[in-house]
Amino acid sequence: MENQLIIMTNKEAQRYEIIKNLINKKITGVQAAKQLSLSTRQIKRLKKAVKEQGMEGIIHGNRGKESKKKIPKLIKAKIINLIERNYLDFTPAFAQEKLVENHRIKISYGSVRNIMLEEGLYKIKKRKKIRYFSQRPRKDYCGELIQFDGSYHNWLEGRTVENEQCLLLAVDDATGDITPILDKNEGIQAVFSFWKEYLIKYGKPKAIYLDKFSTYKVNHKNAVDNKDFKTQFQRAMQELDIEVIFANSPQAKGRVERMNKTLQDRMIKEMRLAKIDNVKEANEFVKKEFVVKFNKKFSVKPSKKQDLHRKLTDQERKKLNNIFSVKNQRTVKNDFTIQYLNRYFQLDQIQPITVFRKDSITIEEHLDKTIHICKKDTYLNFKELAEKPVKEIDLKLAAITPNRIQYTPPADHPWRRFVINQKSEKVKVFKN
Secondary structure, three states, X not given: OOOOOOOOOHHHHHHHHHHHHHHOOOOOHHHHHXXXXXXXXXXXXXXXXXXXXXXXXXXXXXOOOOOOOOOOHHHHHHHHHHHHHHOOOOOHHXXXXXXXXXXXXXXXXXXXXXHHHHOOOOOOOOOOOOOOOOOOOOXXXXXXXXXXXXXXXXXXOOOOOOOOEXXXXXXXXXXXXXXXXXXXXXXXXXXXXXXXXXXXHHOEOOEEEEOOOOOOOOOOHHHOOOOOOOOHHHHHHHHOOOEEEEOOOHHHHHHHXXXXXXXXXXXXXXXXXXXXXXXXXXXXHHHHHHHHHHHHHHOOOOOOOOEOOEOOOHHHHHOHHXXXXXXXXXXXXXXXXXXXXXXXXXXXXXXXXXXXXXOEEEEEEOOOXXXXXXXXXXXXXXXXXXXXXXXXXXXXXXXXXXXXXXXOOOOOOHHHHHHHHHHHHHHHHHHO
16 A cells, blocks of 8 residues: 555644544543543544544545535636626625626625635725724614715716816714715705705704805804804705704714715715716616615614604795805995895885885895895895996985885865964964
């Protein structure tokens, strides 16, 4: 019989020596079990295997054999090809989801990760050393706190004229449900449009948690102790009775910050696969498809079932356009004209209420870009002038009122006769 080379690990060699001592009756089965941290039943099996096969009885029977669960070469090649063509910059977890969802290839996350590492399609990133922040527990109720933020990024990867878009994102603190909308910027018009749509769909949350961006907060040193300094956003939320909370650091609103990074990975790639190349289509896709799947997969159940979103009243619904408008104060000039952003408006002579010169009025710029002028919650009649008036016309009217004043009493009007007679009597008395 030819000599056969048997390769054993240190652990297997140690196990062989102990079983050999057991066979030679130097130790008992109980002692061998304690030395190897095995059961006496396993020790009996090893003893029998060594007696029959010698050293080979210690070595595992599957050594050198291919695993029955090994991925076939053809399927592995197909997976590599699909990842290289469609999911090259995907993480292993996201790539595994797409292989199951789009190609019906049932494969574990670990297998995809190993394949991508072997083929150099994925590199393990080193974790950065970060400051420690204790995690704030989630709120108990849905709608109790909504974290809100804007994220500027190349969301459409250059498939549109604009190289950068802004994702306005609301995350429910209790459930993690997301409500995203792509827009041009994080300006007041875009933010108002977002929250108007949110309130109509879900209702009013108890509080909104956001950063100190200029759209939301007046960051002037004189505004610290002066409550009269309010942004358009603060004014609108106050009218709706929604509390606004400002975070002192990005980590304070960590859920929405982390969610932005997650969406920069997942949402961008989903829109790429859907071949979306404009903001309008992107928002339709995100609302109808992406958000539904994302919230179903990643949202959590709140600790309390009640939803604290408050439904809009009929009066609030009617006033939404008014509330979500940019409001500015102006003064009526002597010729009853008003100037706003290099535009000039002439008030009509007939108005729902009386308007005096130098009155303070409010100009509202609605989301549809239309201009509305009001005084004490009453909208005034006006027309826009094509150009700047040459000079203020010295109107003899002290005010413009609901009724047109054009009637002039004749000379023989009773009121005038009474005055004339009274004067003539006085003259007669003076002569006598």
